[in-house]
Amino acid sequence: MKRVLMLSALMVSGVSLATTVAQVKQKGVLVLGTDPTFAPFEFKGTDGSIQGFDIDIARAVAKDLGVKLEIRAVGFGALMPQSVTSGRVDMAMSGITITAERAKVVAFSAPYYRSAQVFIVRGGNPGKFAWPSDVKGRTVGVQANTTGQFVANDLLKPKGVTLKAYDDFAAGLADVRAGRIAALVGDAPTVDDLSKRLPGQFQKAGADLAAEDYGMVFAKGSDLAAAANKTLARMKADGSYQALLNKWIVQK
Known part of the structure; x- marks a missing residue:
């Protein structure tokens, strides 16, 4: 993944x-x-x-x-x-x-399968999160020991983003929902699945962080x-x- x-x-x-x-x-x-x-x-x-x-x-x-x-x-x-x-x-x-x-x-x-690492935010993007603009000073979640974390270390940290690692992806989603973090890095199909199962709660925001093949x-x-x-x-x-x-x- x-x-x-x-x-x-x-x-x-x-x-x-x-x-x-x-x-x-x-x-x-x-x-x-x-x-x-x-x-x-x-x-x-x-x-x-x-x-x-x-x-x-x-x-x-x-x-x-x-x-x-x-x-x-x-x-x-x-x-x-x-x-x-x-x-x-x-x-x-x-x-x-x-x-x-x-x-x-x-x-x-x-x-x-061709996938991408994307940013998951609350439905409606109330925090107005955008990539690659307007990320300095933001806190973004990543799942520990994933390529999302690896890419985020390379691309987000130099932009002044604070990264918060989660062992459990669901815990990261909970923090997105509560507004404790600006966004969570995840795979593009995950956003689609969330949109089906939890309509209106989460959405993709900003440009893709990176493309990858499974x-x-x-x-x-x-x-x-x-x-x-x-x-x-x-x-x-x-x-x-x-x-x-x-x-x-x-x-x-």
Whole structure:
């Protein structure tokens, strides 16, 4: 998503366990790790099941491999990269931004979604927040250990912005709603989802902070990345990818 890779745990072991297509087919299950707190990409529905855009793409990958999909909820701090490099999961999807730093230790699929880091403000933008103008002296929230925080450190701090980090994205939204911070940095689809679920409470303000691409994540050396790319190409060709965009993301 969006989220910054922490390399320390991997460097301790220096080992990446690459699950292969043959191994997945032999066990009959493709294990997906995801942090289900990022609607509409992955979240828990009213029945407790994990669903969303990423989940449906992973199901398509599993179906093309002829196996079942097993979903494991993993907190993001443990998901990237430890759960992948240790072999705890076969693949990870959680709005994970493709970066050169991450690509040093994991394998990415081709990009499957183009996103952006944006500013979330209260509905109506009563604080008149704007980017890149009129930000000096403002306090802006960021989710800790995310690419949003990384970009904000580079671009906002030099402009005189005070950054407030949150472990819980919902806590940042609460501070936006209460007027305790001017804005919160988040992914563009998150704003769209908030607009659907909480009409009038939140909106995007100012220009985009940065663009980024999401990718499916695998252990280095795994041929599952190539299999995922094949599925992604097939879905874009037969219209099923667009159908998922319409289902989960396109604003209605």
